[in-house]
Amino acid sequence: MTTTSPEETPKSSAQSFRRLIQELQDENGLVVIKSEVDLHLELAAIVRNVYETEDKAPLFNNVKDRQENGLFRILGAPVGASKIPGKRFTRIAKSLGLPSHVSDQEIIHKIHETKRLPKVPPKEVASGPVEENKVNWSITRSMINENDPRSLIGPVIPRQDIGVIREMWQDRGEYMPFAMCADFIGALPGSPVEVTKCEMNDILVPTEAEIVFEGVVSNTETASEGPIAEYHGHIFRGESKQCTIFKVNSITYRNHPIISICITGRAPESETMIWNPFESHCIWFVLQVDRNELRAMKTTMEEFCNKVGHVVLALKPGFYIPTLYLVGDDIDPTNFKEVVWAAAMRCQPRANEFVFDEYPNVPLIPYVGYGVKSGRNAWKMELAWKEASFRGNYPEEVQEKVKSQWEAYGFSSV
Secondary structure, rough: OOOOOOOOOOOOOOOOOOHHHHHHHOOOEEEEEEOOOOOHHHHHHHHHHHHHOOOEEEEEEEOOOHHHHOOOEHHHHHHOOOOOOOOOHHHHHHHHOOOOOOOOHHHHHHHHHHHHHOOOOEOOOOHHHHEEEEOOOOOOOOOOOOOOOOEEOOOOOOOOOHHHHHHHHHHOOOOOEEEEOOOOOOOOOOOOOEEEEOOOHHHHHHHOOOOOEEEEEEEEEEEEOOOOOOOOOEEEEOOOOOEEEEEEEEEEEEOOOOEEEEOOOOOOHHHHOOOOOOOHHOOEEEEEHHHHHHHHHHHHHHHHHHHHHHHHOOHHHHHHHEEEEEEOOOOOOEEEEEHHHHHHOOOOOOOOOOOOOOOOOOOOHHHHHHHOOOOOOOOOOOEEEEEEEEHOOOOHHHHHHHHHHHHHOOOOOO
């Protein structure tokens, strides 16, 4: 049995996933669903509707066949938006150890401030809750390899850190080891993160993680992944890609684990970033410019916009920024209505637009990977995509079941 001494400081919601769940429940931001829910479509449809209605986070304690198949409990929409007045960003705030009522701007400022603080090294300990159980077979995730149930399939993009690091291992002629931690909430806690060594390699993982998958990333093997509803809110019919195989050799997890899930699709949801307007699905980014400082620079619009464009788009984050709006200090960049008004009224086509062809964008953006090419007869084309939403991505009978049971699950009436 584990006990806590009086001298130990209780972990905050930024350090403990279980503490986060408890605080959400204490503040009426959690729905504990005790009735049986089918893992096939019903559970995902509930979570997707939670995102779109900005309702409470659902904790599923009775997933169908859970006991027989060893499925875990599931928390949906862990950092989704909330419709509680004054607490729209409460789940994001709590994951950072901030008060429930903080604004999106305060969250961004907190992240910026933390970057300037001295680094807090992790604290290695012998073991932790994540090592309460050990198994040697693969559990599931959003995409498992149907040809090998002990492996996972996922993208390894060369320009991302995972791709760069794997290339280093490939140069050595070795497989890259990995440890995938599920549901550790520990961003910016301001105190050491307790970590412990993996079972199969020397990677250190947070002791407060719910589940840890360990294994190696194949250098050569791939399998078909998708189609999947990406952060842009579309599903491209029949679209699958060859992605890297992650071989799972060990799984450790704590007692009665809870795995959180994100059902990607129409914003706002867990893949939407607070750094840009939710409604743009990470496609628009907005920078506010001090007009007094701008006048003092005695520059032209073209010169200034080109400078900003090269600075932003040439950096690593620029790969994910296809459209950047510059607004004056009379426009609140966090207020989407103001941004749309300014863009519609003040941005003159061509004259106020500057294109930077020398910088690529992530191909996940629909018009980058699937844009209409010249020469096509657009009027003959069928829609190549399906809307990734509650209404667009689930059979009518599933939608009707979820809507008819909504209040019985414990949610407020729609």
